[in-house]
Amino acid sequence: MVVDCGALATSLVESELFGHERGSFTGAVERRTGAFEAAQGGTIFIDEIGELDIEAQPKLLRVIEKRVVSPVGSSQVIPLDVRVIAATNRDLRTEVNAGRFRADLFYRLNVLRVRMPSLGERAEDIPLLATSFYRELSGNPDAVPPPALIARWSSQQWAGNVRELRSAVERAVLVGDGSMFDFAQGSVSGAEGSYRREKALALATWESRFVIDLIRRHDGNISRAARAVKMDRNHLRALLQRYRTR
Numbered sequence: 001m002v003v004d005c006g007a008l009a010t011s012l013v014e015s016e017l018f019g020h021e022r023g024s025f026t027g028a029v030e031r032r033t034g035a036f037e038a039a040q041g042g043t044i045f046i047d048e049i050g051e052l053d054i055e056a057q058p059k060l061l062r063v064i065e066k067r068v069v070s071p072v073g074s075s076q077v078i079p080l081d082v083r084v085i086a087a088t089n090r091d092l093r094t095e096v097n098a099g100r101f102r103a104d105l106f107y108r109l110n111v112l113r114v115r116m117p118s119l120g121e122r123a124e125d126i127p128l129l130a131t132s133f134y135r136e137l138s139g140n141p142d143a144v145p146p147p148a149l150i151a152r153w154s155s156q157q158w159a160g161n162v163r164e165l166r167s168a169v170e171r172a173v174l175v176g177d178g179s180m181f182d183f184a185q186g187s188v189s190g191a192e193g194s195y196r197r198e199k200a201l202a203l204a205t206w207e208s209r210f211v212i213d214l215i216r217r218h219d220g221n222i223s224r225a226a227r228a229v230k231m232d233r234n235h236l237r238a239l240l241q242r243y244r245t246r
Contacts, residue, residue: 001039006048013056014072018063024073036069036080043083049109050090050101061105084109119165120157127154129162133169145172174209211239 008016019034035044046052052060063069067080086109095101119126127150134145145153149172158164214236218225222240226233 001035001042001044002047003035003044004047006051010053010056013053014059017056017060018069018071020072021074024071031071034069034071036063036082037071037078039082041081043085046084046086048088049086050088050092050095054100054102057102057105061102061108064105064108118158119161120159123154126150126158126165129165130169133166134173137170137173145169171206174213175206207239211236215240 003016005013014020015032015034017034017036019037020032022031063080064084067082068077069080070077090101092101092106092110096103096106119129130145130150130153135141135143153165153168160167214225214229215222218228222237223233226236229236
């Protein structure tokens with residue numbers, strides 16, 4: 001079971017982790033099984049643990065320490081057999097010193113620590129990752145990014161790690177012309193002519209590929225495609241007609 005603390009509203013943390021009984025609070029129309037209970041006999045992965053509200057931290061500590069959980073609104077105590085893995089991009093020692101993370105929870109979680117090196121520290125992984133993303137996003141299992149792009153990507157530090165690399169590969173696939181962009185910075189390079197004209201050309205190139213690929217991925221269903229990207233259906237239809245006639 002995976003729980004992303006960064007995506008949880010403060011008011012829902014306990015319900016998500018520990019579950020709740022019907023009628024335990026406004027809107028609790030039925031019993032909900034929490035992530036700990038659902039992970040019984042397996043593993044719960046708590047992502048972005050550094051984002052967990054400090055008021056919920058002692059309750060999480062109790063569950064990990066006692067190996068039992070009580071759903072919100074219930075007096076029932078459920079024994080747990082669960083492996084706990086937590087991850088964060090924060091320095092939790094600094095967070096403890098600043099009073100934003102409980103020291104007792106930190107030491108309870110910090111039994112075995114595994115540090116994941118940043119993508120900039122493992123440049124040898126970039127070609128493999130970039131090629132995998134390129135094939136996935138292009139829909140061609142045999143596609144290979146141009147060597148110049150691989151070289152450019154391999155020289156970047158990637159502060160946003162794998163997510164940033166994936167976005168760069170996606171831009172390359174959508175635009176299609178690797179010589180047109182500095183993908184790490186998202187800027188036009190080597191273009192001649194006015195800024196306004198080159199910008200319009202680049203945008204039109206990207207937009208046409210985006211729209212046509214979007215429709216293809218939704219089997220030609222304009223309504224479903226529009227919902228997927230939160231775009232007005234008529235606007236998407238107009239864009240499709242514009243670029244299909246080019």
